[in-house]
Amino acid sequence: MKAEIRPATREDILQVNEGRIPFRVRALAAERDGKLLGVGGLGFRPDGMVVAFLILAEGVTGRSVMVTLHKAGLKLMKM
16 A cells, blocks of 8 residues: 655654654655654754754664655655
8 A cells, every 4th residue: 555645743753753853844754554654854953954854663664665755755855
């Protein structure tokens, strides 16, 4: 089954990251069959630097979601 790519919520980020991210983000979440696969996007640090990030859920490997990561990256670049 295909993974759904959607805007990430605060709850998504807290689910895959222990603690909060210390700066503003614009992120997407991927889920399949109701299970969160990961969250990735752009982080806007207070010093003006923009960073890209990806946090995969526990037990998810990059190899297992390669196509989804590619599609999410393309979608993020359009944003």
